[in-house]
Amino acid sequence: MPSKKSARLAALTVAAACSAASTVALGAPAQADTVAVHDIQGTTRISPYAGKAVTGVAGIVTGVRAYGSSKGFWIQDPNPDADPATSEGVFVFTGSAPKAAVGDSVTVTGTVSEFVPGGTSSGNQSVTEITKPTVTVLSGGNAVPTATVVDAGSVPAAYAPAGDAAAGNSINALALRPDSYALDYYESLEGMSVRVADTRVVTATDPYSELWVTVKPRENSTRRGGALYGSYASQNTGRLQIQSLGATADFPVANVGDTLDGVTEGPLDYNQFGGYTLVAGRLGTLKSGGLERETTRKQKKGELAVATYNVENLDPSDTTFEAHASAIVNNLKSPDIVSLEEIQDDNGAKDDGTVTAGATMSKLIDAIVAAGGPTYDWRSIDPVDDQDGGQPGGNIRQVFLFNPERVSFTDRAGGDSTTAVGVAKVHGKARLTASPGRVAPGDDAWKASRKPLAGEFVFRGRTVFVIANHLNSKGGDQGLTSQYQPVVRSSEIQRHAQATLVNAFVKSILDVQKNADVVALGDMNDFEFSGTAKILEGDGELWSAIKSLPKSERYTYDYQGNQQVLDQILVSPSIRRSCDLAYDSVHINSEFHDQISDHDPQVLRFEP
Known part of the structure; x- marks a missing residue:
């Protein structure tokens, strides 16, 4: 079996990414139409605007990713609609280091795309993006929209709906029910700024500067601080991957049972290696749980x-x-x-x-x-x-x-x-x-x-x-x-x-x-x-x-x-x-x- 680390490196090497150019314009915005971020995101996993051009999509920049193969930034509409199924955030794929900054008020013109991390053969969900963007910066230094709190009370106990048998059990076309299913809840927040607080680490920091926490401390908890996968029907709905928009040298080096005290906050992304991921612009403070390696007893003479x-x-x-x-x-x-x-x-x-x-x-x-x-x-x-x-x-x-x-x-x-x-x-x-x-x-x-x-x-x-x-x-x-x-x-x-x-x-x-x-x-x-x-x-x-x-x-x-x-x-x-x-x-x-x-x-x- 190839090591998980080598497989991960290989996948990173061949990962597909959209190819787009980005320009930033200062001054008067292009003529905007009525399309807002929540219109683009829609009430299913696939945008009703997928493959179509959109103009003047307004939002506040909540996070900027200037590294890796998926460079770009997230915007969020500070004026949400009343539908909990529609996300108010979206990723703008620039392909090169973006010139936008957190707090910028912008409008974006481009093409809506559904990007599948790892390729369609992976079976992964897609990420709704605006590609080939033209970005107009209206102003800077604006307050970013308040992050949505993700905690034990907000994430449903049921994991996912059954897929549509006529579509090969895909859930893509199903209407999102964020109050019923954890995967629908996370999808309804895709691209939005989210916040978790005082979370326990359930998978240690890996060589790629990422770890996993749970927002449900009692969910299938193990004696040493992890979250048990005990059956196919017993999913850990509170688990969430954490990455950082900052320097990898500053990322917490954590073991299972440690906690990220205080607030961890940033856009909610979806990636090839674990699905829904909080890409943090603000990380909690690492507190050690004191986990030590175990030792078994010596066998007896007759054992x-x-x-x-x-x-x-x-x-x-x-x-x-x-x-x-x-x-x-x-x-x-x-x-x-x-x-x-x-x-x-x-x-x-x-x-x-x-x-x-x-x-x-x-x-x-x-x-x-x-x-x-x-x-x-x-x-x-x-x-x-x-x-x-x-x-x-x-x-x-x-x-x-x-x-x-x-x-x-x-x-x-x-x-x-x-x-x-x-x-x-x-x-x-x-x-x-x-x-x-x-x-x-x-x-x-x-x-x-x-x-x-x-x-x-x-x-x-x-x-x-x-x-x-x-x-x-x-x-x-x-x-x-x-x-x-x-x-x-x-x-x-x-x-x-x-x-x-x-x-x-x-x-x-x-x-x-x-x-x-x-x-x-x-x-x-x-x-x-x-x-x-x-x-x-x-x-x-x-x-x-x-x-x-x-x-x-x-x-x-x-x-x-x-x-x-x-x-x-x-x-x-x-x-x-x-x-x-x-x-x-x-x-x-x-x-x-x-x-x-x-x-x-x-x-x-x-x-x-």
């Missing part, structure tokens, strides 16, 4: 500790080895077995045919020893070059990291990148035909995706089958603020096929040995309530152990204001029945601005 950890495209050139080693030793307490996801080959993204990962693993193991941990051993299977997805040239794969002082690995020849591992019956017990081996690597379900790695371990005389997974990413799915409701999760098709194969392989082990201890773990790229999880669990062959935690602690990842499960450890019935089963989602990354991975590791302890 087997099994973990999964996505280390985000780790290769020898990275500077995070010491930090990952410290996390494994100090925060995870040196688990007996660790499934590592996103281990890259020995020269990272250099695409020269290299597929081995010995240098990557040696550097990690040495760092663990230096951090005071055990001398781990490891097993993996090199992928076929450029066949397993992820960063081009990186050849990411899953790796078994294990402590040979506590657990032994059963090496059985025959496993390679293209040969499918099977299950044999020997003396009444299940045995893998190869260890390590790959699960159905030739199946189309694994095209351009990581193949599961299966291996046999022995702990205190008991065999434990472990299957390390990194299923198809959610890339390509429509965002939650899409114009299509309900959204289309197209990536599920391949992931469901993969989950079917993993479940079938587990079932083949249990068909031979009903009481076999089987652990299927890794970055499943899907939620514990998802269809993917249901397929993995099957008819009781597996059970996602994160469901043993209280709901407020069920998350491994934080994305766009939603704390959610992507990483899971699923276990067979014999392990689920263990009276001492203990699961821990160890929050060391996802909630922090200085994360070394975007995933939190998971640890399961049990007595085989």
